[in-house]
Amino acid sequence: xxxxxxxxxxxxxxxxxxxxxxxxxxxxxxxxxxxxxxxxxxxxxxxxxxxxxxxxxxxxxxxxxxxxxxxxxxxxxxxxxxxxxxxxxxxxxxxxxxxxxxxxxxxxxxxxxxxxxxxxxxxxxxxxxxxxxxxxxxxxxxxxxxxxxxxxxxxxxxxxxxxxxxxxxxxxxxxxxxxxxxxxxxxxxxxxxxxxxxxxxxxxxxxxxxxxxxxxxxxxxxxxxxxxxxxxxxxxxxxxxxxxxxxxxxxxxxxxxxxxxxxxxxxxxxxxxxxxxxxxxxxxxxxxxxxxxxxxxxxxxxxxxxxxxxxx
Amino acid sequence: xxxxxxxxxxxxxxxxxxxxxxxxxxxxxxxxxxxxxxxxxxxxxxxxxxxxxxxxxxxxxxxxxxxxxxxxxxxxxxxxxxxxxxxxxxxxxxxxxxxxxxxxxxxxxxxxxxxxxxxxxxxxxxxxxxxxxxxxxxxxxxxxxxxxxxxxxxxxxxxxxxxxxxxxxxxxxxxxxxxxxxxxxxxxxxxxxxxxxxxxxxxxxxxxxxxxxxxxxxxxxxxxxxxxxxxxxxxxxxxxxxxxxxxxxxxxx
Numbered sequence: 001x002x003x004x005x006x007x008x009x010x011x012x013x014x015x016x017x018x019x020x021x022x023x024x025x026x027x028x029x030x031x032x033x034x035x036x037x038x039x040x041x042x043x044x045x046x047x048x049x050x051x052x053x054x055x056x057x058x059x060x061x062x063x064x065x066x067x068x069x070x071x072x073x074x075x076x077x078x079x080x081x082x083x084x085x086x087x088x089x090x091x092x093x094x095x096x097x098x099x100x101x102x103x104x105x106x107x108x109x110x111x112x113x114x115x116x117x118x119x120x121x122x123x124x125x126x127x128x129x130x131x132x133x134x135x136x137x138x139x140x141x142x143x144x145x146x147x148x149x150x151x152x153x154x155x156x157x158x159x160x161x162x163x164x165x166x167x168x169x170x171x172x173x174x175x176x177x178x179x180x181x182x183x184x185x186x187x188x189x190x191x192x193x194x195x196x197x198x199x200x201x202x203x204x205x206x207x208x209x210x211x212x213x214x215x216x217x218x219x220x221x222x223x224x225x226x227x228x229x230x231x232x233x234x235x236x237x238x239x240x241x242x243x244x245x246x247x248x249x250x251x252x253x254x255x256x257x258x259x260x261x262x263x264x265x266x267x268x269x270x271x272x273x274x275x276x277x278x279x280x281x282x283x284x285x286x287x288x289x290x291x292x293x294x295x296x297x298x299x300x301x302x303x304x305x306x307x308x309x310x311x312x
Numbered sequence: 313x314x315x316x317x318x319x320x321x322x323x324x325x326x327x328x329x330x331x332x333x334x335x336x337x338x339x340x341x342x343x344x345x346x347x348x349x350x351x352x353x354x355x356x357x358x359x360x361x362x363x364x365x366x367x368x369x370x371x372x373x374x375x376x377x378x379x380x381x382x383x384x385x386x387x388x389x390x391x392x393x394x395x396x397x398x399x400x401x402x403x404x405x406x407x408x409x410x411x412x413x414x415x416x417x418x419x420x421x422x423x424x425x426x427x428x429x430x431x432x433x434x435x436x437x438x439x440x441x442x443x444x445x446x447x448x449x450x451x452x453x454x455x456x457x458x459x460x461x462x463x464x465x466x467x468x469x470x471x472x473x474x475x476x477x478x479x480x481x482x483x484x485x486x487x488x489x490x491x492x493x494x495x496x497x498x499x500x501x502x503x504x505x506x507x508x509x510x511x512x513x514x515x516x517x518x519x520x521x522x523x524x525x526x527x528x529x530x531x532x533x534x535x536x537x538x539x540x541x542x543x544x545x546x547x548x549x550x551x552x553x554x555x556x557x558x559x560x561x562x563x564x565x
Contacts, residue, residue, distance in 0.1 A: 010471070095440060097440030135529045174479030298551075305551075
């Protein structure tokens with residue numbers, strides 16, 4: 001009996017969600033095994049420091065959802081995992097359902113809270129675009145995807161086991177023939193702990209640098225409302241909301257965004273929400289922790305300057 | 313080419329959700345086809361128009377989903393199948409994946425298309441469950457789809473970029489928003505759809521090893537803590553005060 005947490009990388013670094021998964025895994029039971037595909041020992045140590053008892057390294061030379069699923073399933077079987085935790089991310093969605101079928105496991109997805117035991121898991125997940133929360137129970141074996149930024153990372157010491165698994169990609173029918181990461185250097189919206197987002201109020205694409213400057217100084221990712229995307233000011237990959245990305249950063253700074261229900265569906269679970277808008281009646285102020293009713297073209301640069309001063 | 317499109321009926325985003333016990337109050341809900349499933353159906357119709365074939369729309373759920381299937385007819389689907397389950401719940405993901413996988417196995421389509429996520433449960437589990445059961449590839453978040461004989465070439469959105477994947481049919485492909493611009497049904501299509509036969513199959517007949525999820529409770533989200541409007545005599549003063557609040561009160565930056 002064990003928990004298997006599947007780590008995820010972004011370039012050379014471990015995504016925060018990977019550590020969230022091992023920490024969350026410990027609340028269910030031990031041992032917690034972390035699977036690190038294509039990672040190194042430094043990343044493995046980070047996983048041990050967040051709650052893994054063992055890190056299993058595996059190699060997947062050519063990524064495919066099938067290959068990833070086959071490795072996860074093989075390691076889950078090897079380790080007798082009753083629970084498999086994966087990120088509710090593009091990658092996690094690729095393979096989680098496949099693993100569930102291979103293991104004959106129950107499934108739950110996009111959960112924000114994990115409690116219970118290795119046999120009975122109690123989960124909480126948003127439904128209907130965050131307009132309700134469901135508290136559910138499922139029995140193990142289970143494959144569960146967890147919303148990034150929803151779990152606390154708890155430091156853990158003592159474990160040092162790093163193993164290498166020979167699990168391979170197995171039978172694969174769909175292959176990647178090329179990738180284009182030209183937009184790849186920016187911080188990913190779904191992982192970001194701070195997001196600065198712009199809407200119709202930014203008036204045009206020529207004004208993104210204003211928001212980008214605030215992003216740069218605070219380490220935030222740049223997002224947008226549907227209005228800004230539909231106007232052709234920025235690519236759809238930046239869209240937050242019902243038909244874009246669902247995010248739950250620690251801090252979401254909405255600049256010139258009115259706060260339509262479709263937008264709230266994508267960012268309503270953010271811990272702190274800041275709204276900057278000229279219209280004092282904009283619905284975004286109803287969910288904002290802090291609001292400024294003023295011209296974003298004056299407020300945002302002033303914020304950037306102030307952050308530069310205090311953050312050095 | 314036989315193209316199967318799985319569509320899910322979901323509450324419209326604008327609809328307010330009222331909770332009753334472990335479920336939601338159906339009265340007053342406006343049901344729509346989940347937006348990404350519209351993109352999947354559109355792609356199926358375009359493929360059919362280009363290369364011929366049949367488009368079958370299928371939906372799992374109670375009798376109300378027939379309305380979603382009529383929408384599929386109105387847009388140009390050739391056949392609609394209702395996989396009837398009166399007690400289907402939005403949280404029964406494993407169950408839905410298992411039933412739909414067995415249904416798809418029986419239908420033997422060349423291409424299985426659906427949205428990359430349904431906006432009610434936001435789970436995205438079912439497509440890869442179906443693909444694993446069929447022993448075929450799943451390609452999520454498609455933004456371009458080309459079919460060459462029994463080969464598909466799909467450009468998909470990934471974090472920070474895009475990737476091109478190739479697979480042979482059958483294959484499960486999920487649609488992202490940028491795949492296409494869905495058409496609107498014509499009045500003629502809507503009228504004709506009313507007369508078309510929706511085939512009904514019992515979900516039970518596709519048996520499922522998955523126990524249904526136990527829903528302990530359904531709750532409205534906790535109210536957000538009261539907000540504060542930051543006042544000041546100038547935008548710069550307000551900005552300074554906000555930065556201070558974010559640093560010292562919220563401690564998030």
